[in-house]
Amino acid sequence: MPKDVEILMEPYGDELSAAAERWTTGLRSSDLVREKLGSADAEAVQVHGPAMPLRRRDTVEPLHAVLFDPAQNRSVEVRGELDGAIEVRSSDFRPNPTTAELQEALAVLRKDERFAPIQRRGQAVVYQPMPPLADVEQPDGTYTRRIALAIHEPRSLRPHQYVAVDLGSREVDWEAGHGLHPADGDCEAHLPVPVDSQQTDSGRDSVRVRVIRGGEELWNFVVVRPRASSPTHFGKGSGVELRYVRYRGRMVLWQAHVPILNVLYDDGVTYRDWQNQETPFQANGTEPVGPGWRVCTSPPATILEASDDSGNFQGVALHYDNGELRIVSELQAGWYRYISDWRLRDDGTIQPRFGFAGTKNPRTCMVHHHHAYWRFDFDIEGAGNDVVEQFGWWLGHRPVWWRISRETSRKRSGSIDRWRVRDAGTGRGYSITPGLADGTADSYGVSDLWFLRYRGTELDDGVGVVGGGPADTRCRLNAFLTGESIARTDVVVWYAGHFHHDEHHPSPSQGHIVGPELRPVNW
Missing domain, CATH: 3.10.450 (Nuclear Transport Factor 2; Chain: A,)
Structure with a gap:
């Protein structure tokens, strides 16, 4: 690391976390919850959530949590206000094993x-x-x-x-x-780590990170590790989550994560995967705030870079090199291995990255299609005054930017290849350029981008299952398209990367990485 660059990491905890803990404690002893769950042991009941809105709003947005009693295999969904009335109803949700x-x-x-x-x-x-x-x-x-x-x-x-x-x-x-599963043979090269090698949860859920070069603060943001990433109410998470991202003192993103991840096999088998189960990878360095957070002295090596599925670290690793800070964690969903990765450059460029790998199993040698959906809650210089613009070729011969005024979705094409979100007052913003390997949505992938007005209840699309048919696990973001204006509002952009995984044609599919580039405009 250059001598004039500092990566500062400090403990972070906000009032939202404390409020969520208070609400959780109250739910365990609620008479309405007890009525639905029956004779459940309150201490044994698992609480998934609540999904806490990160913003203060004039209108109260309901909280959402799911409580599960493993002894009776019964769940209830709870919606309501933090210090007000709640609604409790039975649910068929069955969480993944802890x-x-x-x-x-x-x-x-x-x-x-x-x-x-x-x-x-x-x-x-x-x-x-x-x-x-x-x-x-x-x-x-x-x-x-x-x-x-x-x-x-x-x-x-x-x-x-x-x-x-x-x-x-x-x-x-x-x-x-x-x-x-249709085959008994081995797919993939890596021997999986055994169940009993998984570390128990320890360390902090979130930290604040600052990047200082030559005495100037370039980046200031909060990182939430995968195990605590939102949304939490269906126990799926969203990988490494960034919050309150500022570049050179100005707000860029209020929240950025990958709440939706699914896969479809050619034989019709589908999964809606989870991203809150951390798994070991190689990372050497120091732990300035304790377990689960490591500032590396050499590049971390996930399953994509290493020769096996083991490691000496579980959590979030940071590494700075050549003008770029990398923030990475490795995730497990069954035999899948996912790499949740962010690259923040000194010039303000943000490169969200998502990698795909797997361990030995009888399934993934069948052709399948992964889809990762980022959610970018842009707040260019603050919320409420952003506009969305699209770049393309007017009448096939003149490149122009034009305004998108209402909620909509888009697919990438040769004539439409770039978008940007700008503050309507200052003109500052960030462009969104697709990655070369990000593909274009098929019918299961639905679309490539969605431009929506912020709603605190739209952190995911409400799918709680892991398996099922394509209709069960397909992304449901189109339900949020209500035709509302997104001109000079609080704008949320969903961006999808699509990965075609074919073991019989491994290059460049094996260890594939997708993700766009977010670059500052008029900064």
């Missing part, structure tokens, strides 16, 4: 007599597969929640076996994976 549940399921598996010969051979790795749950419906219409585990034996004729563990009965179903 780290503690995965390790408990592994302990149950190890005690099963059918696992003993596998254990004696000493080659097996027990990892988390897709989908993460293998629930079964009972005759009365209720579901038994079961944790899915996969057993990988590299030298076996059947290298992948799938089991379902019922933590209530302590039973293992060895037929749970019958017909689940």
